[in-house]
Amino acid sequence: MTANITVLKHPLIEHKLAILRNRETDNKLFRSTLEELSYLLVYEITRDLPLQPVQINTPLAHCDAQQLAEPILLVPILRAGLGMVAGILDLIPSAKVGHVGVYRDEISLRPVEYYFRLPPDAATMRTFLLDPMLATGGSACDAVMFIKKRGVKNIKFVCIIASPEGIARLQKDHPDVSVYCAAVDERLNDHGYIVPGLGDAGDRLFGTR
Ligand code: PRP
Numbered sequence: 534m535t536a537n538i539t540v541l542k543h544p545l546i547e548h549k550l551a552i553l554r555n556r557e558t559d560n561k562l563f564r565s566t567l568e569e570l571s572y573l574l575v576y577e578i579t580r581d582l583p584l585q586p587v588q589i590n591t592p593l594a595h596c597d598a599q600q601l602a603e604p605i606l607l608v609p610i611l612r613a614g615l616g617m618v619a620g621i622l623d624l625i626p627s628a629k630v631g632h633v634g635v636y637r638d639e640i641s642l643r644p645v646e647y648y649f650r651l652p653p654d655a656a657t658m659r660t661f662l663l664d665p666m667l668a669t670g671g672s673a674c675d676a677v678m679f680i681k682k683r684g685v686k687n688i689k690f691v692c693i694i695a696s697p698e699g700i701a702r703l704q705k706d707h708p709d710v711s712v713y714c715a716a717v718d719e720r721l722n723d724h725g726y727i728v729p730g731l732g733d734a735g736d737r738l739f740g741t742r
Pocket residue numbers: 610611612613614635636637638642644664665666667668669670671672673699725733734735736
């Protein structure tokens with residue numbers, strides 16, 4: 534494993550990942566568990582966020598304190614990345630949210646873009662690009678290319694499960710983007726699904742299949 538991929542290990546992360554993987558998990562539990570897991574992942578990933586000094590008054594006295602130094606941007610890749618946003622906003626309520634609409638054509642497995650919207654000052658923000666699944670890596674690479682075109686430089690890709698193929702592709706095309714996940718699975722099957730994986734994240738999240 535190269536330096537640019539981090540598999541986050543924690544008993545609660547393992548426990549919640551098992552719930553997501555389980556085919557018996559219904560849409561409601563899948564949704565709430567994806568939110569909770571995203572919260573835990575981002576809690577770990579944000580350990581190195583820069584701080585700046587700030588002076589405040591407590592009810593009792595003047596106090597030197599610290600606050601986040603840079604604005605944070607969350608960019609979910611539609612649709613399934615949407616399931617990660619609420620959990621992370623619970624942790625970082627000041628974050629802004631952009632959207633990239635990309636779906637994977639089921640025959641060619643190539644990404645197709647259909648929506649793109651970022652805040653005007655996106656280029657100045659630390660960006661977390663969100664998608665539960667990094668499979669062939671096509672959607673992630675496409676989304677990174679789009680946000681880079683808008684001047685965004687500081688990008689961390691946060692997913693739940695990655696495939697070795699997806700990691701290799703993202704690192705080859707965008708070596709500056711660090712990848713964070715809860716697990717790296719064995720392989721892709723002939724339809725580009727991650728095995729063992731968790732199935733189709735968007736369908737399980739929104740109940741569309
Ligand atoms: C899934 C997933 C990723 C993509 C990963 O989305 O959420 O965006 O596939 O596959 P890749 O790495 O091979 O590109 P999907 O295309 O099913 O769209 P959806 O979220 O709208 O269901």
